[in-house]
Amino acid sequence: MIEELATTDAGEMVVNVGPQHPSTHGVLHLVITLRGETIRKVEPHLGYIHRSIEKMCESLSYRQFIYVTSRMDYLSSHINNHACALCVEKGLQVELPARAKVIRVLMDELTRLASHQLWWGAMAMDVGALTPFFHAFREREAINDIMEETCGARLTMNYMVPGGVMADLHPNFQKRVKDFIHLFRSKIDEYDELVTGNVIFRSRMEGVGRLSAADAISYGCTGPTARGSGVRCDIRKLAPYEIYDQLQFEEPLETGGDCFARYLVRMREMRQSLSIIEQLIDNIPQGDFQAKTKAVLKLPKGEFYSRVETARGEFGVYIISEGGMTPYRIKFRSPGFSNLSALDHMARGYKIGDLVAIMGTLDLVIPDIDR
Amino acid sequence: MTKEELKSALEGLIPVEGGAVSGAAADGDSPKGAAADGAAVFEEGAEWLTMKIASGDWSTYARLLRHTPGLSFDYLFCVTGVDWRTHFTMVYHLTSTVHRQVLVVKARLDHDHPVIDTVSDIWRTAEFHEREVYDLMGVIFTGHPDLRRLFMTDDWKGWPLRKDYEDPINMIKL
Incomplete structure (x- = not known):
């Protein structure tokens, strides 16, 4: 963990955490300035997995570039693909068949569940509870199996394409999803019994890493990170896409602003996602799963921006087109990047052990930050 | 708040040139930036209201946009630099919570x-x-508290996202 130690004149110690450290969940390098055990400053060093995806996309066609985006936030790959497909569809002005819209929302919510499950397991592991990790992965495996059957992949699905989805649902899809919902309804209560009420867990989480609503907005935090501070920011509610405006679900808000509030938001979001899936699984319309589009896509000259809500927050795709087959410039606004920028502010004044809990509740995925 | 309401609110706040640039040609590539006298120009045809300003006015206008009660743009959700070969365009996406x-x-x-x-x-x-943006595009932000490389190593040469950037070793053009 500690690569080098240095003491400054003011009696402060500089500690390097990462880029290979279990609690950073990827290649994140933090340079922490400590006084005793108290954090004075956290400075993230990024770029260990920077692949310059934005530049890469400038030479990829509008069908190809979507596949690269699965490699950014690999836990929300469906939702990343979704944002890109939406942006291209805005440019092409394609209207999607109802079936495609419902399939997309179903897949998004399953992805959100899988992502939150992994977060829950990893979060508990970060603060010292190893058992939840195995519980979470057991249920997440069920979602991965469903994905594998329909999309042919378990992690980088590449299932959303401009105009709809790549292939129709597998005949087993409905039954397996229903089985999963039935299973997970009881398991999520088990999650709460196992971790949420645990005294040790709560003492690690409550009152730690406070972020005020004003700071959350100023730092551009989105997703459960901002909702834990009481900021309404769910793109599914504020700028509904696909059929989210027709669905019954609530945006969980907590006002604590601490790690436990962010934890509760995600736990409540899992229940909301379950309810969305339940509303849709028996009502998948018949029809085409893809609108007819040309083999080679050309976007008209102009600018297109799409926003979606991933498991981590607001994800934006900004395409500037010059009318060709490839984007002139593409920009990905990743939620993790902005959420990470608040880490220094959140961690100052807390103990070094708390940093792990704070990072856990930010739910960082490093390839999403580095891009 | 609709696009028109926002437009009229902005017109009361900052000097705006009357004629708006219209149509799909209204992108960063059009030779016309802000008006010659530095007044802001609205761009039509995009999904959201777009305002072109002279770069020297940005910090003044930003403060107005952030602190004017009826607008209170408190959330900057996207910052993009675009290299148009002849000039750069900085694009700021703002919204209000x-x-x-x-x-x-x-x-x-x-x-x-x-x-x-x-x-x-x-x-x-x-x-x-x-x-x-500094790291990948080479745009200098005056007054920034800590303007250093972010993704690239400190001794990296060149600005990878610029259009004229060539790197024979680390090829990023496919």
């Missing part, structure tokens, strides 16, 4: 000396976003 309107601000920068004021003191999120 109170009124929920979206505004896109564009500022045109000189290609040889791309310099613009930082807004990291107004929106804290800009600190990281501006570092990213």
Whole structure:
């Protein structure tokens, strides 16, 4: 963990955490300035997995570039693909068949569940509870199996394409999803019994890493990170896409602003996602799963921006087109990047052990930050 | 708040040139940036209201946009630098968590000396976003508290996202 130690004149110690450290969940390098055990400053060093995806996309066609985006936030790959497909569809002005819209929302919510499950397991592991990790992965495996059957992949699905989805649902899809919902309804209560009420867990989480609503907005935090501070920011509610405006679900808000509030938001979001899936699984319309589009896509000259809500927050795709087959410039606004920028502010004044809990509740995925 | 309401609110706040640039040609590539006298120009045809300003006015306007009660653009959600070969355009996507309107601000920068004021003191999120643009595009943000490379190593040469960037070893053009 500690690569080098240095003491400054003011009696402060500089500690390097990462880029290979279990609690950073990827290649994140933090340079922490400590006084005793108290954090004075956290400075993230990024770029260990920077692949310059934005530049890469400038030479990829509008069908190809979507596949690269699965490699950014690999836990929300469906939702990343979704944002890109939406942006291209805005440019092409394609209207999607109802079936495609419902399939997309179903897949998004399953992805959100899988992502939150992994977060829950990893979060508990970060603060010292190893058992939840195995519980979470057991249920997440069920979602991965469903994905594998329909999309042919378990992690980088590449299932959303401009105009709809790549292939129709597998005949087993409905039954397996229903089985999963039935299973997970009881398991999520088990999650709460196992971790949420645990005294040790709560003492690690409550009152730690406070972020005020004003700071959350100023730092551009989105997703459960901002909702834990009481900021309404769910793109599914504020700028509904696909059929989210027709669905019954609530945006969980907590006002604590601490790690436990962010934890509760995600736990409540899992229940909301379950309810969305339940509303849709028996009502998948018949029809085409893809609108007819040309083999080679050309976007008209102009600018297109799409926003979606991933498991981590607001994800934006900004395409500037010059009318060709490839984007002139593409920009990905990743939620993790902005959420990470608040880490220094959140961690100052807390103990070094708390940093792990704070990072856990930010739910960082490093390839999403580095891009 | 609709696009028109936002437009008239802005017209009361900052000097705006009467005629708007219209149509799909209204992108960063059009030779016209802000009006010659420095007044802002609205761009039509985009999803959100887009305002082109002179780069020197940005920090003044940013403060107005952030602190005017009826607007209170408190959330900067996207900062983009675009290399148009002849000039750069900085694109700022702003929204308000109170009124929920979206505004896109564009500022045109000189290609040889791309310099613009930082807004990291107004929106804290800009600190990281501006570092990213500096790192990959080479735009200088005056007044930025910590303008260093973010993704690339400190001794990296060149600005990878610029259109004229060539690197035979680390090929990123496919």
